[in-house]
Amino acid sequence: MTWGYFFKRVGLFFVVVLTAMTVNFIIAHSVPGDPIGGVISQMTSRGGAVENADEIIASYRQRFGLDQPILIQYVVYVWNTLQFDLGTSIIYFPQSVTGSIVAALPWTIGLLLVATVIAFSCGSVIGAMLAWSGTPRLARALAPLLMIFSSIPYYLLALILLYVFAVWPNWFPLGGGYSSGTVIGFNPASLLDLAYHAVLPALSIVLAGLGFWALGMRGAMINVLGEDYLTLAEGEGLSRRRIFLAYGMRNAMLPQVTNLALSLGTIASGSVLVEVAFGYPGIGFLLYDALRASDYFMIQGICFVLVLTVALAVLVLDLIYPLIDPRIAHR
Amino acid sequence: MSEPLLKVRDLTVSYLIKGERGRAADNVSFDLHAGERLGIVGESGSGKSTLALALMRLHKPPARIEAGSAVLDGTDLLTLEGEALRRFRWSQISMIPQGAMNSLNPVMRIGVLMADPIRAHEKGWSGDRIRARVAETLESVGLNRSVADLYPHELSGGMKQRVCIALAIILKPKLIVADEPTSALDVVVQRKVIETLKDVQKQIGAGLIMIGHDMGLMAQSVDRLAVMYAGRLVENAPIRRFFRDPLHPYSQLLISSLPSPDEVREMKGIPGAQPSLFKLPSGCAFHPRCPAVQPRCKVEEPLSRSITAERDVACHLVSPETADV
Amino acid sequence: MSTATPITRPRGHAVLRGLAELGSNVKLTSGLVLVLSLVALAVIGPLLVDTEMARPISAPTNRPPSPDYLLGTDGGGRDLLAVIIASTPQTLRLGLLAGLIGTVGGTFLGLVAGFFGGWLDRIISTATDVVLTIPPLAILLIVAASVRSVSVEMMAFIIAALAWMHPARSIRAQVLSLRERAYVEIARISGMGDLRIALFEVLPNLLPLIMSSFVAAVSGAILAALGLEALGFGPQDTPTLGMTVYWSLLYGAFGRNMWWWWAPPIVILAILFIGLFLISVGLDEAVNPRLRRQA
Numbered sequence: 001m002t003w004g005y006f007f008k009r010v011g012l013f014f015v016v017v018l019t020a021m022t023v024n025f026i027i028a029h030s031v032p033g034d035p036i037g038g039v040i041s042q043m044t045s046r047g048g049a050v051e052n053a054d055e056i057i058a059s060y061r062q063r064f065g066l067d068q069p070i071l072i073q074y075v076v077y078v079w080n081t082l083q084f085d086l087g088t089s090i091i092y093f094p095q096s097v098t099g100s101i102v103a104a105l106p107w108t109i110g111l112l113l114v115a116t117v118i119a120f121s122c123g124s125v126i127g128a129m130l131a132w133s134g135t136p137r138l139a140r141a142l143a144p145l146l147m148i149f150s151s152i153p154y155y156l157l158a159l160i161l162l163y164v165f166a167v168w169p170n171w172f173p174l175g176g177g178y179s180s181g182t183v184i185g186f187n188p189a190s191l192l193d194l195a196y197h198a199v200l201p202a203l204s205i206v207l208a209g210l211g212f213w214a215l216g217m218r219g220a221m222i223n224v225l226g227e228d229y230l231t232l233a234e235g236e237g238l239s240r241r242r243i244f245l246a247y248g249m250r251n252a253m254l255p256q257v258t259n260l261a262l263s264l265g266t267i268a269s270g271s272v273l274v275e276v277a278f279g280y281p282g283i284g285f286l287l288y289d290a291l292r293a294s295d296y297f298m299i300q301g302i303c304f305v306l307v308l309t310v311a312l313a314v315l316v317l318d319l320i321y322p323l324i325d326p327r328i329a330h331r
Numbered sequence: 332m333s334e335p336l337l338k339v340r341d342l343t344v345s346y347l348i349k350g351e352r353g354r355a356a357d358n359v360s361f362d363l364h365a366g367e368r369l370g371i372v373g374e375s376g377s378g379k380s381t382l383a384l385a386l387m388r389l390h391k392p393p394a395r396i397e398a399g400s401a402v403l404d405g406t407d408l409l410t411l412e413g414e415a416l417r418r419f420r421w422s423q424i425s426m427i428p429q430g431a432m433n434s435l436n437p438v439m440r441i442g443v444l445m446a447d448p449i450r451a452h453e454k455g456w457s458g459d460r461i462r463a464r465v466a467e468t469l470e471s472v473g474l475n476r477s478v479a480d481l482y483p484h485e486l487s488g489g490m491k492q493r494v495c496i497a498l499a500i501i502l503k504p505k506l507i508v509a510d511e512p513t514s515a516l517d518v519v520v521q522r523k524v525i526e527t528l529k530d531v532q533k534q535i536g537a538g539l540i541m542i543g544h545d546m547g548l549m550a551q552s553v554d555r556l557a558v559m560y561a562g563r564l565v566e567n568a569p570i571r572r573f574f575r576d577p578l579h580p581y582s583q584l585l586i587s588s589l590p591s592p593d594e595v596r597e598m599k600g601i602p603g604a605q606p607s608l609f610k611l612p613s614g615c616a617f618h619p620r621c622p623a624v625q626p627r628c629k630v631e632e633p634l635s636r637s638i639t640a641e642r643d644v645a646c647h648l649v650s651p652e653t654a655d656v
Numbered sequence: 657m658s659t660a661t662p663i664t665r666p667r668g669h670a671v672l673r674g675l676a677e678l679g680s681n682v683k684l685t686s687g688l689v690l691v692l693s694l695v696a697l698a699v700i701g702p703l704l705v706d707t708e709m710a711r712p713i714s715a716p717t718n719r720p721p722s723p724d725y726l727l728g729t730d731g732g733g734r735d736l737l738a739v740i741i742a743s744t745p746q747t748l749r750l751g752l753l754a755g756l757i758g759t760v761g762g763t764f765l766g767l768v769a770g771f772f773g774g775w776l777d778r779i780i781s782t783a784t785d786v787v788l789t790i791p792p793l794a795i796l797l798i799v800a801a802s803v804r805s806v807s808v809e810m811m812a813f814i815i816a817a818l819a820w821m822h823p824a825r826s827i828r829a830q831v832l833s834l835r836e837r838a839y840v841e842i843a844r845i846s847g848m849g850d851l852r853i854a855l856f857e858v859l860p861n862l863l864p865l866i867m868s869s870f871v872a873a874v875s876g877a878i879l880a881a882l883g884l885e886a887l888g889f890g891p892q893d894t895p896t897l898g899m900t901v902y903w904s905l906l907y908g909a910f911g912r913n914m915w916w917w918w919a920p921p922i923v924i925l926a927i928l929f930i931g932l933f934l935i936s937v938g939l940d941e942a943v944n945p946r947l948r949r950q951a
Contacts, residue, residue: 012786015782153879156926160922162910233447235389235420237421237451269792292888303794306791307790310790
C-alpha cells in the first residue's frame, strides 16, 4: 500500500483517540464544580461515607493539577492518559484503574475475539450460500430464522439463553468466568472449566451476530452476482465452485470487511452488556461494578480503553484491507 | 460452398414480463462458415445483444429461448446442459463482452484470469505450459507479456478490451461472438482493436459474429452483414453487395443516413422510432416507418427469402424476380 | 452487456407504484403488524389500565399473576401489567424521537457531503468515520455517569447524537451515485440552482433509503437506550422496559423464578426489535428488487 494510505489510517486512529479523550474531558468538566468533589459528594449521598476522602481529593488535585487553568488541566490529562496513567479507583483506593483493566481485559478480548471470528466467518459463508443458486432450497429456508435471531440485541439474547440453558435446566453455570476455587492455569481441567463458563456468553454473541453477517454477505453476494465479470466467468465454462469462491465470495468479502470495521464499535458495546448479564469477569463487568459504585475514574478509564481497543482493531482492519482489494493498494 | 460451421435455424428468444411477451429474436436464421466474419447490426432495442447472449446460453430470466436450433459443428448448443454445456463453453464458442471495464474480475491478476479457462478445460497442463500460453496469447493481441502481472484497474480501456480478446481466443475456439467490442472506446483505439481482432481470428481460423450498431466500422471489418429490426433478421448479404445495393427499405435508409465525406447533402435520419418489442405493429414490423409501404405490409409478416444464393431479404417488395441483382 | 437505457425521471408515480408493491411484501407487512400492534398497546393500553398502579407500592409485592394482577407484581409493589402499559409508550417515544433527530441530521449531512463534495465532504466524512469508530456505549456511559439523573427526552437527545453516522454514510453514498444520473445533469444544464436540485430532484429519490435509515435509526436508538438501562442508567421516575428488566435482575428475579417480572418486557422488546428489523429488510427488498429473488 502507499505511504499516503498508511498515514491516513494511522492519523485517523490518533484523531479518534484524541477525540475520545477530549470528549471525556469536556463532559467531565462541564459538570459544575470540582469533578472529584462532586463525585465524592455523589457517592456519599448514595449512602455510606467514603474512606480516605481527603487523601483521594488531595492526591488528585496534585496529579491532575486541578487548581491550574483548564488548558493546563487538559494537557496534563492527555499526557497522563497517553502514559496509561488513568488514575486510581475511588472505591478500591489505591488500586490503580490501569491495573484493574489489565486484569480484566484478557477475558473480554478472548471472548470477543473468538465469538466474533466464529460469527463473522460462519455468517459470511452462510450468507454467500444463501445467495447462490446452487444451494439447496431447504438450506435457504433457514434464512428467515437467522434473520430473526440477528435482530434481537445481544443483551436480550444473553438473558434468554441464560434462562433457557442455565436457570431452568441447570446445564450451564449461572455466570462467572470460572468456578470458585479453581486455579487458572494452562492445564486441561482449568481450560475446560474456562470454556464451560464461556459457552453461553460466546453463544449469545455468535447467535446475535451470525444473522447480521449472513444478511450482509447475502446482499453483497447478490450484487456481485449481477456483475458482468461473473457472467463472463460463467460463459467461460469455469467450475461452479471456482466461480463461487474466486469470482463471487472473493469480491463480496470487500464490503463485508468494511462492514466489520464499521460494526466493531457496536459489537464491543453489545458484548459489554453480555458480560454484565453473565457476570463474566471482563471489562464489561468491571464497568458495571464501577457504574453502580460511581467509581468515576474507573468508568472513565474503562471507556477510554474500550475506545482505544476498537480504534486499534479498526486500524488493523484498515491496514489489512488493501491486501484483499488491489484497487485500494494502488491509491 | 463448404459446409457451414454454424447453422442457426428459427431461433426465437422472448422476454416474458408480467404476462407480456416481447420477441427479442424472432425466427432468426443464418449460416456462418469457418473463418467468416458476420456482422449483425441494428438499433438499440433490436434484440441483437439478446441474440448474442442466447448463443452463449448466458441469457437470464425473463429471457427464454422458445424455439430454434444453433448447430455448431454438429452439436446443437441450445440443447446442451450441465457438464456438457460447461465443457463446450469457451473451448468451442467464446465471447467478447460489451463492457470490458466490468468484465474482468477486479481482484485477480490478468495472468490468473486468463489461466482460469485453461485450467477449467485442459486438465494436466503444467503451470509453465499455462503461463506460456497466456504469454503468447497476450502477445498475439499486441500486449506485452508483463501485462499478466497487472490488475484490471491498472490497464487502459483499449488494453482491457484486448485482454478480453485474448481471453476469448485462449482456447482457440471455433466461434467467437463479439458483442459491440469497441463501443466504449474512442475512435483511434477502436480501429486498432478491430484490426487485432481480425488478425487473431484469422490466425486461429475461427468464425466471428460481430454485433454492433456502427455501420462504418462494420463496413471495414466483416465479410457479411445481417440487419436486425425489432427482433427479425430483415437482410443478410455480403458486405460489398450490401453497401452497393441494399434491398430492404430499412437497409436503404440506414445507408443513406450515413454521412459521406465527398457528398455534400442534407443529413437524413430515419423518421419514427423502433417499436417496443412488446408492442410490435401488425404485419411487417417496419411498415409504420417504411417509405415504400404497401397495404399488404400492414397485414402480412414478410418471411425471409433467398434472393440469390448469398442474399436473404424479408420484405414483400423484394423477390428474386424483381430484385436487380 | 446492456444497450442504452432511456433517461427516466422517477417522480411522483414512483411513490404510488411503490406503495402498491409494498403491500405484497411479506416481510414488510409482518414487521408493520408487529410494530403497529405495540403502538396500539401503547396508545390504547393506558385507556384500559390504570397506569398509576405502575408506581411503587401501589400493590402487594412479589405476587405471581392472578385475576387481580394479570402480570403479577414486582419487588417494589408495582402492578406489572400497568408497568408494561406505561413503559411501552416511553420506549417507543424515545426510539422515535432519537431516530427522527438522528435520521434528519444524518440525511442532511449526507446530502451536503455527497452533493457538494470538496472540503465540505472531507470534513463531514472524516467526522463520521471518527465518531463511528467510537463505541456508542462508551460515550453514553460517560455522559450518564456525569449527569445526575436523566429524563427520557435527554436520553433521546444524547442517543440521537450518536445515531446520525449510519444515515449520513449511506445517504452520502447514494447521493454520489445519483449525482451522475442524467436527470440531474439536465437540471443543472437548464440552470436550476444547486440547492433546488438537491431538494427537488435528488431528495425524492432518496426517500426509500431515508425511510430505511429511519427504521434502522429507531431500532439503534432503542438498542442504545436498552444498553444504558441495562446498566441502570435510565430514567429513575418514569418506567421504561429496559429499566424494568434492570430492576428485576437487581432484585434477583431470575434466581427466584419470578418470570412474570422480567419475561414480559423482554418479550415486548424482542417483538419490537424483530418488527423493526422486518420492516427494515422489507424496505430494502422493496427498493432493490434483486434481493427478493430468494426467500
